[in-house]
Amino acid sequence: MENNFYISQGPHQFTNTSVQKMMKDVIIALAPAIFASIYFFRIRAVILFAVSIVSCMAFEAIFQLFMKRKITILDGSAVVTGMLLAMIMPPSLPIWTCIVGSLVAIGLAKQLFGGLGANIFNPALLGRAFLMAAFPTYMTRWNMPFTLDAVTGATPLGLVKFTQNLNINYQELFIGRVSGSLGETSALALIIGGIYLLIKKTIDWCIPLAYIATVFVISSVTNMIAPDTYAGAVFHVLAGGLLIGAIFMATDPVTSPVTKTGRWVFGIGCGLITMIIRLWGGLPEGVMYSILLMNAVTPLLNRLTRPRRYGT
Amino acid sequence: MPEKYRFLTGYMKTFKGGVSLPEHKDLTVDKKIRPIPPPFEMILPLGQHTGAPNKPLVNPGDSVKVGQCIGKAEAFISAPLHSPVSGTVKAIKDIFNPIYGKKPAIIIENNGKDTPVSFIKREDPESLPKEELIAIIKDAGLVGLGGAAFPTHVKMNIPKGKTIDTLIVNGAECEPYLTCDHRLMVERTGEILKGVYLVASILNAKNIFLAIEENKLSAIFAMEKATVQMKKEFHGKQIQIIVLKTKYPQGGEKQLIKAVLKREVPPGKLPLDVGVVVQNAGTCFAIYEAVYKGKPLIERCVTFTGKCLREPGNFTVKIGTPLKDVVGHCGGFTETPAKIIAGGPIMGIAQYSLDIPIIKGITGIVFISKKDLEIYEELPCIRCGKCVDICPVNLMPTDIGRMVKYSRWHYLDELHPSDCMECGACAYICPSRVPLVQYIKLAKIKESERK
Numbered sequence A: 001m002e003n004n005f006y007i008s009q010g011p012h013q014f015t016n017t018s019v020q021k022m023m024k025d026v027i028i029a030l031a032p033a034i035f036a037s038i039y040f041f042r043i044r045a046v047i048l049f050a051v052s053i054v055s056c057m058a059f060e061a062i063f064q065l066f067m068k069r070k071i072t073i074l075d076g077s078a079v080v081t082g083m084l085l086a087m088i089m090p091p092s093l094p095i096w097t098c099i100v101g102s103l104v105a106i107g108l109a110k111q112l113f114g115g116l117g118a119n120i121f122n123p124a125l126l127g128r129a130f131l132m133a134a135f136p137t138y139m140t141r142w143n144m145p146f147t148l149d150a151v152t153g154a155t156p157l158g159l160v161k162f163t164q165n166l167n168i169n170y171q172e173l174f175i176g177r178v179s180g181s182l183g184e185t186s187a188l189a190l191i192i193g194g195i196y197l198l199i200k201k202t203i204d205w206c207i208p209l210a211y212i213a214t215v216f217v218i219s220s221v222t223n224m225i226a227p228d229t230y231a232g233a234v235f236h237v238l239a240g241g242l243l244i245g246a247i248f249m250a251t252d253p254v255t256s257p258v259t260k261t262g263r264w265v266f267g268i269g270c271g272l273i274t275m276i277i278r279l280w281g282g283l284p285e286g287v288m289y290s291i292l293l294m295n296a297v298t299p300l301l302n303r304l305t306r307p308r309r310y311g312t
Numbered sequence B: 001m002p003e004k005y006r007f008l009t010g011y012m013k014t015f016k017g018g019v020s021l022p023e024h025k026d027l028t029v030d031k032k033i034r035p036i037p038p039p040f041e042m043i044l045p046l047g048q049h050t051g052a053p054n055k056p057l058v059n060p061g062d063s064v065k066v067g068q069c070i071g072k073a074e075a076f077i078s079a080p081l082h083s084p085v086s087g088t089v090k091a092i093k094d095i096f097n098p099i100y101g102k103k104p105a106i107i108i109e110n111n112g113k114d115t116p117v118s119f120i121k122r123e124d125p126e127s128l129p130k131e132e133l134i135a136i137i138k139d140a141g142l143v144g145l146g147g148a149a150f151p152t153h154v155k156m157n158i159p160k161g162k163t164i165d166t167l168i169v170n171g172a173e174c175e176p177y178l179t180c181d182h183r184l185m186v187e188r189t190g191e192i193l194k195g196v197y198l199v200a201s202i203l204n205a206k207n208i209f210l211a212i213e214e215n216k217l218s219a220i221f222a223m224e225k226a227t228v229q230m231k232k233e234f235h236g237k238q239i240q241i242i243v244l245k246t247k248y249p250q251g252g253e254k255q256l257i258k259a260v261l262k263r264e265v266p267p268g269k270l271p272l273d274v275g276v277v278v279q280n281a282g283t284c285f286a287i288y289e290a291v292y293k294g295k296p297l298i299e300r301c302v303t304f305t306g307k308c309l310r311e312p313g314n315f316t317v318k319i320g321t322p323l324k325d326v327v328g329h330c331g332g333f334t335e336t337p338a339k340i341i342a343g344g345p346i347m348g349i350a351q352y353s354l355d356i357p358i359i360k361g362i363t364g365i366v367f368i369s370k371k372d373l374e375i376y377e378e379l380p381c382i383r384c385g386k387c388v389d390i391c392p393v394n395l396m397p398t399d400i401g402r403m404v405k406y407s408r409w410h411y412l413d414e415l416h417p418s419d420c421m422e423c424g425a426c427a428y429i430c431p432s433r434v435p436l437v438q439y440i441k442l443a444k445i446k447e448s449e450r451k
């Protein structure tokens, strides 16, 4: 027999999860929320999702070509960024603004930092933060579901914050028939996606749990102290971008800590900052800034929460 | 034992971290141990263990008998080598050793007569002084048969000032595919226990644990029955059977000690520094053979397995049998294997050819078919933290890999790559297939260079 056996270093056997499979799982998990979004916001949602996904993939390819990297648009990560970016856009956003958002997300936040795995900030969130700073009017124009023209329909968080309107219809909020960013309104759809990811072990449960629990505790306490000013815990968990942030953004492996303790701290930090902004800041919503800020301290958290050396 | 009865095993002990693997043990777990007769030509590498290699005691043309010492152990950490057959020494030349690279070996032509040197049988060896027992073990060329091949007598020689309170017999066999220890525990139960008693009396250990993973129920039951029948007590206590959770690397010494005793072996220290000696179950069987029957280590139990073999199984093989001669006894190949692994598929070593001999440290040979061959390209680390979560010795493999990749050597000091026992669990779990073990090996080399 010829000696042509394959030689490699161990291990010779691997898990069957891979980066592609993880991305595929995230895409599957996002599907319910995307369908809900298309149901509520109709053609606007279809257009924005398509534009965002295609432009993210295109920018990924262009930047990789330009920076002489391997073209990896099929690994699914650009698709996920495109989906997430569209999900946190207002339905009435002009198409070109969405393309600018993709450029910032893929170009600035991801490729200039070194591509997949090397970025510090969550690309979709950085894209949105840029648009918030550059085009605030477009980014705060909300429409009610099923309406195609942007009549101003303030988000539930906005209503609570600026008009102290505490008449909350929890059923609508849970289903998602409220105004808000494309993919953030339906708590139900997001929770289904989250459960799928947890079952598949694609995301670690520490961050969503720590994040949501922190928000829950703080909002319960403030609601107890001043029930007329602050909405209750269930409202704060279901409203705005909290669920999409806790399930899909804060759990982005690349930009969250690698240690278990680090992930707990990360989740709690996100919850704290979110609630500080929501309750006392100038904005109705704080999910985006909370996660971006915690992204920034992730390298520090990784150092500070290094596991104890075995046997010492 | 079928999966559905596993709940019967009740409370299981384990360590923190690790991974659960597809076991693939069903291929051979029910296969009785069968002997493979030695072929015409035997290859005996001079140095089949951790430590100093052997000095040949024979010259080409000499005739040898079964059990005759043919390789001398000159250093303390070394073990002598014995001829497994009777016949003539044909040559001493360099061959590829499956674990230690190109090394000299004694080639013996088997005359098929099996003329033995006289083996000294011992009736009641437990009454012998412990120095004599250790000497018997040493002269028999015993090494750890779980894979590390560390000379057994060295482990039994407890340095002055250290006391051993616990002996753990390792029956975890956590690598996928391998079943030789499992079969030994089922078929040679009494012999293993006698070996364990010998080790326990040499060490004068107060507690004796026999730790077996929960996927080896038949071994657990066999051992429990035998310990009850033997009714032997040490310091007023019988051997305790510990059921371990099936998890990799449960059979690693540090993990075993943690699982059974909740003790952690500090960095750079040995189990005996925390009062423990760990012996593999297969080694205990060899100790029994060496002491009771006076038989040196000239054969061992090996699992030959993989989907390419027509009849995979567990076999008693003479040390030095070339692999190609084994394949015939396993019914030959159903298809040409794409990869041959000496040891288990996680820590095992891929082999270039079928000409390698079976040596003392080989627990099994896995033949991987073309379909099951796993070849991946390294992708960028996505910082998922899985490797950090599962590392049984609390390292951050992703960070070590990163620092090595970008040559930031000075950062390595705080990441302690030298604590890594190269179990490969991190590389197994990595979704980006980062070759973490290779990076860590490099980090270790750099670390020692910088010191």
Ligand code: SF4
Pocket (backbone or CB within 6 Å): B390, B391, B392, B393, B394, B395, B397, B419, B420, B421, B422, B423, B424, B425, B426, B427, B436, B437, B440
């Ligand atoms: S770093 Fe070393 S000890 Fe830790 S899992 Fe990887 S190979 Fe095993």
Ligand code: SF4
Pocket (backbone or CB within 6 Å): A258, B380, B381, B382, B383, B384, B385, B386, B387, B388, B397, B398, B401, B426, B429, B430, B431, B432, B433, B434, B436
């Ligand atoms: S498991 Fe792989 S991808 Fe995940 S952090 Fe470790 S090295 Fe990176």
